Amino acid sequence: MAERMGFFTDTSVCIGCKACEVACKEWNDIPDDGFVFRATSYDNTGSLGASTWRHVAFIEERSRVPADQDRDGDDGSGGIEGWLMSSDVCKHCTHAACLDVCPTGALFRTEFGTVVVQADVCNGCGYCVPACPYGVIDRRERDGRAFKCTMCYDRQLGGLEPACAKACPTDSIQFGPLDELRARAAERVERLHGEGRPEARLYGDSPDDGVGGAAAFFLLLAEPEVYGLPPDPVVTTRDLPAMWRWAAGAALSLVGAVAVSFLSGGVLPGEGATGRTGARGRRGGWRR
Template identity: 55%
Template sequence: MGILADLFYPFRRPAQPPARPATGFFTDTTLCIGCKACEVACKQWNQLPSDGFNFTGDSYDNTQALSGTTWRHVVFVEQFPQPQKTESGFAPEALDIEALLAEPPAGRWLMMSDVCKHCGIAPCEIACPTGALIVNEFSNIYVQNDICNGCGYCVAACPFGVIARSPLDGHAHKCTLCYDRQRDDMPPACAKACPTGSIQFGPIDELRVRAHARLEELDARGVSGAYLYGDSPSASYSALNAFFLLIDKPDRYGLPNDPERPQLHLRGDYLRAAFGTLAALAVIAASLMSHVF
């Protein structure tokens, strides 16, 4: 009975909950102080295991990347002048305190709390052959852990390198946008824990208005180069339900400059495969029908 139940369980289709207003994250990187409270809150609420007590030597970033067991990752980007190397080591004058304290500053530190982008048209959800990845009632991309069989196709499809297969259970995992908390009208744990308001949660339309107001505010304060990443669709990619305010190129933060939906050329790829098949079939048929022993 148990085996039969396991066999047929995934084919059951319970009624879908009614749609709710689309929600998402707006991450203002200019407010991030790199405290990693979001990483900790995410681990704690979702009961995710530790990734080990590692020292990478890469700034303050010992997490390194999003993974099946890390759904928030604070990226640290150091942009300071590199000390000149001389025969006796690094030149001390390049670390002159006066130069470091000068206005405008000679360098800066970029920090960004990275997370699943909950894409408007999500390549992982399109690619998933089991239907484990779904768009839930909040328009968030959610992995049904009781359905996923760990085929890994979503990992190959994600242009942001977000979703990953966990070595612990062999299933794919990523940020759920705290689906369980949202259902109880609570904000996601990371947004709740963020002390500076860098991670903002809410209805996506409201977040977009807030983000544009913030851009105007930064512009009025003389902060140049600030822009929104993923708030609107591009020619090759949908809008993101978790979008960012950045002040440098996307790839400086570990984001693709021009993300492209992998299924963009799918119809053409199918047609080219059919063309190759027909060409091979024509060679075989012509050879069989014309060849004389």
């Protein structure tokens, strides 16, 4: 297996240009995902999905101080305190729920440690869609199959970096061996703290988190949920053994309930003779 590769998305230098979205669409030949005017911000893409493998979130954060009391409030910003931009992508989790629950083996882990859907195997069961704790993978209804970021598996096989990272003009999206990226990210967040930006924090970098660490991790400038990311995602299959134990209990209860119903002779108010067919039936079992 080759080295585990990853994305480090440093949102402190993201300018929201969406070159990553375009490059991803172009390289991977992804169909359009609708032309919707969302009227929330400069983001008209909305979210990741079957036909959106990079999504630039754009947050116009309003001031916590009412606009009329804000000293900067007369500059026409209408109480807007600042902009946050972040290019979201599949996290390629160490413990990937989509991969765990895929019943066909269409989702697999590549030699680069990434998680990829084999389009020629996927039968569109849709189970990976609600399993993902980040809401990344989705079923393309026109096509019937599930799609998501492959971290440009084909380009990696050819020794190239993924299209989004290649196109990023500010190196907000960095691609490389995961160990190197983690070290670089730790340095970067340290430096930002030194520059008086205590709000800088890494997201998804820790192998101790609920998904065992993400191969695509982020430097964020606000809580993850502000960017539409779950604050503490956990791979759903972590509780699977417990789920099966409860289901086993329920299955046994079902058998018990049926057994009780028959052994009691089905005697309920209004019950006349039991439904037995007579001595022959009892003795000979069910074979008449």
